[in-house]
Structure formats: structure tokens, C-alpha cells
Amino acid sequence: MAGLDHSHLPPPEKRDPAAERYNSRLGLILFAIYLAAYGAYVVINAFRPALMDQVVFSGINLAVASGLALIVGAVILAVLYAVRCRLPKGDRA
Amino acid sequence: MIHEPSSIAVIVFALFVAVTLGLSFYLGRRARTAAGYYAAGGSVPWFVNGIAFAGDYLSAASFLGICGMIAFYGYDGFLYSIGYLAGWVVALFVIAEPLKRLGRYTFADALDNQFRSRAIKLVAAVSTLVVSVFYLIPQMVGAGVLIKPLLGFPHWAGVLTVGAVVILIVATAGMASTTYVQFLKGSLLLLFSGGLTILILQRGLKADPSPEAAAPQTVTVTAEGQRLVNGKPHGKGEGQADLRPVGHVSKLPGGVSETGPLGPVEFLSTVRESEVVLWTSKRTTDDAGNTTTTYSPKPTSGADVLRPGNSPTFAGLQKESISARLNFLSLMLALFCGTASLPHILIRYYTVKDGAAARKSTVVGIAAIGCFYVLTLYMGLGAMTGGAVDVSNSNMAAPLLARTFGELPFALISAVAFTTVLGTVSGLIVAASGAVVHDVLTGCLKLEMTDTAKVRIGRLVAVGVGLVAVLLGIVFERMNVNYLVGWAFSVAASANLPALAMLLFWKRTTKQGIVASVLAGMVSSLGWILLSGDTFNDVYGVSAARSPVPFSQPGLVTIPLSFAVLVVVSLLTRPKVT
Numbered sequence: 058m059a060g061l062d063h064s065h066l067p068p069p070e071k072r073d074p075a076a077e078r079y080n081s082r083l084g085l086i087l088f089a090i091y092l093a094a095y096g097a098y099v100v101i102n103a104f105r106p107a108l109m110d111q112v113v114f115s116g117i118n119l120a121v122a123s124g125l126a127l128i129v130g131a132v133i134l135a136v137l138y139a140v141r142c143r144l145p146k147g148d149r150a
Numbered sequence: 151m152i153h154e155p156s157s158i159a160v161i162v163f164a165l166f167v168a169v170t171l172g173l174s175f176y177l178g179r180r181a182r183t184a185a186g187y188y189a190a191g192g193s194v195p196w197f198v199n200g201i202a203f204a205g206d207y208l209s210a211a212s213f214l215g216i217c218g219m220i221a222f223y224g225y226d227g228f229l230y231s232i233g234y235l236a237g238w239v240v241a242l243f244v245i246a247e248p249l250k251r252l253g254r255y256t257f258a259d260a261l262d263n264q265f266r267s268r269a270i271k272l273v274a275a276v277s278t279l280v281v282s283v284f285y286l287i288p289q290m291v292g293a294g295v296l297i298k299p300l301l302g303f304p305h306w307a308g309v310l311t312v313g314a315v316v317i318l319i320v321a322t323a324g325m326a327s328t329t330y331v332q333f334l335k336g337s338l339l340l341l342f343s344g345g346l347t348i349l350i351l352q353r354g355l356k357a358d359p360s361p362e363a364a365a366p367q368t369v370t371v372t373a374e375g376q377r378l379v380n381g382k383p384h385g386k387g388e389g390q391a392d393l394r395p396v397g398h399v400s401k402l403p404g405g406v407s408e409t410g411p412l413g414p415v416e417f418l419s420t421v422r423e424s425e426v427v428l429w430t431s432k433r434t435t436d437d438a439g440n441t442t443t444t445y446s447p448k449p450t451s452g453a454d455v456l457r458p459g460n461s462p463t464f465a466g467l468q469k470e471s472i473s474a475r476l477n478f479l480s481l482m483l484a485l486f487c488g489t490a491s492l493p494h495i496l497i498r499y500y501t502v503k504d505g506a507a508a509r510k511s512t513v514v515g516i517a518a519i520g521c522f523y524v525l526t527l528y529m530g531l532g533a534m535t536g537g538a539v540d541v542s543n544s545n546m547a548a549p550l551l552a553r554t555f556g557e558l559p560f561a562l563i564s565a566v567a568f569t570t571v572l573g574t575v576s577g578l579i580v581a582a583s584g585a586v587v588h589d590v591l592t593g594c595l596k597l598e599m600t601d602t603a604k605v606r607i608g609r610l611v612a613v614g615v616g617l618v619a620v621l622l623g624i625v626f627e628r629m630n631v632n633y634l635v636g637w638a639f640s641v642a643a644s645a646n647l648p649a650l651a652m653l654l655f656w657k658r659t660t661k662q663g664i665v666a667s668v669l670a671g672m673v674s675s676l677g678w679i680l681l682s683g684d685t686f687n688d689v690y691g692v693s694a695a696r697s698p699v700p701f702s703q704p705g706l707v708t709i710p711l712s713f714a715v716l717v718v719v720s721l722l723t724r725p726k727v728t
Contacts, residue, residue, distance in 0.1 A: 077247070080505075081248070084242070084244060085243065088243035091236070091239045099478075099479060099482045099483075102229070102458050104475065106459055106467050109457045109458060112422075115419055116416075117415060117418055117422075118457065120225055120456060121456055124229075124231070125524060129520065129524075131235055131236065132517050132520045134239065135239075138242065139510055139513045144506055
């Protein structure tokens with residue numbers, strides 16, 4: 058547990074507007090992708106619940122498959138974001 | 151149901167509480183400054199913070215409430231898992247980094263960064279307090295639920311015990327100890343939930359076609375206050391009766407009596423092809439004033455169990471009711487927008503050193519939380535088919551499921567769940583106390599305070615908020631904890647998210663716009679909840695039909711309303727260009 062001295066805040070982070078803009082745009086793109094998937098899931102559940110009953114593979118219905126896919130998809134997009142984000146100039150190794 | 155306390159459970163439980171308290175005291179002695187108390191000095195490693203995110207987020211509602219809802223109604227509980235996780239996408243991709251850049255201790259710091267307005271600090275603090283208290287209620291109810299089978303205490307004593315331990319933790323420690331307690335608890339919760347899921351899959355499914363397993367049960371409270379179960383006085387002695395544990399498969403595919411160990415996909419497909427007995431309850435009062443709750447078995451096909459629309463909350467989806475659809479959309483919107491607006495989650499961004507660490511810890515958090523939510527489906531279905539569910543209380547499903555594997559798993563799962571409550575409650579209380587001291591006293595009222603005074607007053611506020619939470623936890627005993635959390639999400643999403651998002655993405659946002667939006671979101675969502683059919687039915691005991699609002703979840707109306715108020719007020723108050 059590095060740094061168990063929790064008494065003082067670290068100095069403010071270096072700013073790099075270009076990296077911030079890039080990260081923010083990347084975040085919004087990934088957000089839009091997920092929003093579309095989540096929106097489709099919610100709308101199907103609300104207006105075509107019978108569709109959720111269809112078996113999609115190995116005896117698993119669309120409700121379970123799409124629910125699990127949304128959870129796993131969020132983790133994959135999060136990892137992608139963390140890998141693709143830029144660090145502020147000067148912090149890059 | 152009457153639950154026998156078990157000595158091994160008590161020992162494991164005491165051990166967990168002792169370790170948690172020990173850790174808190176050890177780290178608490180180091181938190182002498184305000185930066186240490188409220189933000190752990192911004193020096194928590196990102197991995198620890200990520201698991202602590204999971205610890206903070208996977209509250210009693212997730213563990214007890216979702217498992218209970220799945221055990222009682224099937225897929226409907228899983229809808230919450232999906233919504234809760236989806237909310238993290240908003241937090242990571244949209245809110246995390248700018249918030250970290252703009253603030254220091256509380257989310258009011260970020261809102262107020264460019265305006266330096268006392269009014270913003272005040273409304274943000276009030277909203278933090280309201281959301282924290284709303285979120286505290288289900289945690290406290292969950293605590294009472296856990297203590298009951300574990301130590302044999304009544305509900306109120308359980309709530310009081312948690313209250314006392316948490317107040318002790320927060321009043322002596324602060325954000326650093328809360329973080330490490332959350333880290334510990336988040337790791338253990340994942341580990342034991344994984345273990346429990348393996349046990350469920352190993353056991354497979356077993357059919358019990360006996361008529362006794364599916365016989366209806368009744369609980370009557372007579373006009374004189376006597377409690378009868380199935381017509382006999384409630385108790386475990388001779389001539390007395392207690393509710394029978396329920397939850398079983400009545401038919402397995404192929405007519406077999408048991409399946410043996412199943413793989414994760416096979417388990418789900420087998421449940422889909424089986425017939426499971428779910429239970430419905432109905433309360434009636436006769437002319438003599440005796441109130442009887444009848445629990446009736448309802449054999450349900452697995453295909454129905456694994457699709458939305460079985461719970462009373464979402465039943466209208468299958469009947470194509472417009473208000474049920476709007477209610478559903480409203481809840482899913484609130485869950486999506488709520489995560490990124492919860493004060494105790496937002497302050498966790500200030501415990502790491504920079505934006506990159508905030509990002510990495512969120513990714514760790516999402517991965518841990520995602521794993522857990524996948525497991526909720528197995529634990530819930532395991533409880534539904536494991537023969538141990540208390541038909542009168544959905545919140546108990548997960549610990550009682552663990553008990554079917556022996557006293558030790560029961561003790562471990564209960565102790566972890568209890569630490570879960572402790573951790574989440576401490577986080578919420580630190581957030582609330584930060585809001586009062588940092589935003590109201592020093593930010594809004596401009597009181598000059600030394601660092602020591604800030605910490606001392608923060609601790610006093612923590613005690614006060616803790617006491618309020620204990621009282622509310624006793625009052626709301628019977629409600630599903632997960633459902634209550636849904637409300638907290640709605641208030642948070644309506645009050646906080648529009649202001650945060652517009653501040654980040656709309657340059658014309660003014661301070662008056664922010665204040666009006668937070669107030670409009672908070673007041674409208676709270677008002678809607680207090681007037682909703684569910685509150686009429688479950689809290690006031692009045693028919694839901696008398697509720698003036700068309701559906702119970704407020705988000706669909708109040709989130710757009712809060713956005714609209716911000717835009718209109720900002721345009722009306724835009725500074726004149728000279």
C-alpha cells in the first residue's frame with residue numbers, strides 16, 4: 058500500500074489541452090456507441106418484450122444474451138478507452 | 151420466518167467487524183488534516199481505488215436486493231444489474247476526467263469551479279445530503295435484514311448495531327480508512343460471490359414435485375395483535391408453526407429428478423426449459439380486523455422466468471400497458487444517468503493523484519462490478535431453485551442460499567454482506583459530512599476554520615447523519631432494498647447530472663442555470679416519488695389508484711425537466727456582452 062500518508066493533496070496535474078480534447082472526443086464516441094446499444098435494449102424490452110424470448114444460441118434467450126453482452130461490452134469499451142487515451146505531454150514515458 | 155442464530159456465523163461476523171474497525175482506527179489516526187479526512191490526500195493507488203469503487207457501488211442493494219429480486223421474479227432483477235453497470239459508461243466516458251480536473255473534495259467544487267458562487271455550493275450540498283440520505287435508507291434496511299438470521303436480533307437492533315459501528319468508523323477515520331475498508335470488502339464480495347456461484351453450478355438443479363413443497367402459506371395478524379402462521383401461533387415449539395422455506399424446480403427437462411453439475415451456459419438453458427414455482431402474495435383484511443397475507447405458489451415456465459415482466463414493478467410490460475412501459479423507460483434512464491451523479495462515487499475521483507489514475511481506477515471498477523453483476527444472475531436463480539427462500543422477505547435470498555451449502559458459507563457471505571453495508575454507509579456519510587463542512591460552512595457561509603476544526607465538525611456531522619439513517623432504516627423495514635436504491639438514483643440523476651453535463655459541454659451555462667436545475671431536479675423527483683403509486687401503496691398504505699402521477703419512477707420526466715430548466719434559466723440570465 059504505497060503512500061499511507063494521506064494528509065495532503067498532491068500538486069495539481071499538468072494541463073495539456075490537446076490531450077484533453079482528444080480524450081474527451083474519444084470518450085464521447087464510445088459513449089455514443091454504448092448509448093445506442095443500451096437504448097436499443099431498453100426499447101426492445103419496453104415495446105417488443107416478446108422478442109426477448111427468442112433463443113439466440115445454446116438455449117439462451119435474447120434477454121439473457123443481450124443483458125450479458127451489455128455488461129461485457131461495457132468492460133471491453135472501458136479497457137479500449139483506457140488504452141487509447143492520451144497522457145498530458147511531459148508525463149508520457 | 152424465525153431464524154436460529156449460529157455460533158460459527160457469530161464468530162466469523164465478529165472477526166470481520168473487528169478487522170474492519172482495526173483497519174479504520176489504524177488509518178484514522180493518520181487522517182488529521184481536511185485533505186486526509188475528505189480525500190485521503192489524493193494518494194490512493196489506482197487499483198485499490200478501482201476495487202474500492204466496486205466496494206462503494208456494490209451496496210447491500212446490489213447484493214441483497216438484486217439477488218432477492220431475481221430469486222422472487224427472475225429476469226426483472228437482472229434489469230437492475232444491467233442498468234447499474236451501464237451507468238458507469240456515463241461516469242467513465244463523460245464525467246470522470248473533467249470532474250477530477252475541476253474539483254478537490256466534493257462535487258460542488260466541480261460545479262462551482264468557474265463561478266465561485268455561494269448559491270451553487272449550497273444547492274449542491276443540499277442535493278448531496280438528500281441523495282446520501284436516500285441511499286442510506288436501503289443500506290440500513292439491508293443491515294437489519296442481515297443481522298436477523300445471523301444473530302437472531304430483531305430488525306431495529308440490527309439497524310442500530312450497524313449505525314453504531316459505522317458512526318464509530320467514520321467519526322474516527324475518514325476517506326482513507328473508508329477506501330481501504332471498501333477495497334477489502336469489494337475483493338471479498340467478488341471472491342465469495344464467485345465461490346457461491348461455483349457451488350450453485352456444482353450442485354445443479356433438482357426437481358421437487360411433492361405437493362407439500364407447493365402448498366400455500368398464510369400469515370395472519372389478528373385484531374388483538376397475535377401472529378398466526380398457517381392457522382397456528384407463530385413459533386418453533388409444539389403446537390406452533392413457522393413459514394416454510396420455499397423456492398424449487400417442479401419439473402426438469404426430460405422428466406429427470408436432478409441434473410448433476412452444470413456449466414454456466416447449461417445452467418441458464420436448463421432453467422429456461424424447466425418449470426419453477428414462484429410465489430405471489432395477497433393481503434386481505436376481514437370484518438373482525440384480522441389481516442391475512444396469503445402466499446400462493448405459481449408454477450411458472452423457465453422461459454417466462456428468464457424474460458422481463460414477472461415482478462409487480464414490470465408486470466405491465468407483458469400486458470402492453472403504456473404506463474408500465476413509461477415506468478420502465480423511466481427507471482432504466484435513471485439507472486443510466488444516476489451512477490455518474492452519486493456523491494459518494496464522485497468523491498472517490500478525488501482520492502487518486504491525477505486524471506490517468508482516475509481513468510484506470512474506473513476501468514478496474516467497471517471490470518469488478520461487471521463480473522459481480524454477471525454472478526447476480528446465478529446467485530438469484532440459485533436461490534430461486536435452492537429451496538431456502540423466505541417467502542415473506544426477498545432481501546434475505548442470498549444469505550439463505552449460502553446457508554443451503556452449510557453454516558460456514560452462510561457465515562462468510564453474511565459477514566461480507568455486512569461489511570458491504572458498513573463500507574457503503576461510511577462512504578455515504580463521509581460524502582454527506584464533506585458537503586456540510588466544505589460546501590456549506592466554509593464555502594457558502596465563509597466561516598474561517600482551522601483544519602482540525604474542519605475534521606472535528608465533519609465527525610460531528612457524520613454522527614448526526616448516521617443517526618438519521620438509523621431512524622429511517624427502521625421505518626422502511628419491509629421495502630425491497632433494491633427498489634429503494636432505484637429512487638436514490640432517480641433523485642441523483644435528476645438533481646446532479648444535468649448541471650454537471652451542461653457545465654462540461656455547454657458554454658452558455660450560467661450559475662443561475664445551475665442552481666435552478668439542481669433545485670428543479672431535486673424537488674420534482676422527490677415530489678414525484680412522494681406522490682407515486684408505489685409510495686402510496688407501500689409507505690402510506692393507501693391504494694395506488696389514488697396516486698396523482700401516472701407512473702412511479704420519476705426520471706423520464708424530471709431529468710429532461712432539469713435539463714430544460716438549466717437551458718431556459720441560463721439563456722434568460724446570460725451576461726450582456728458590452
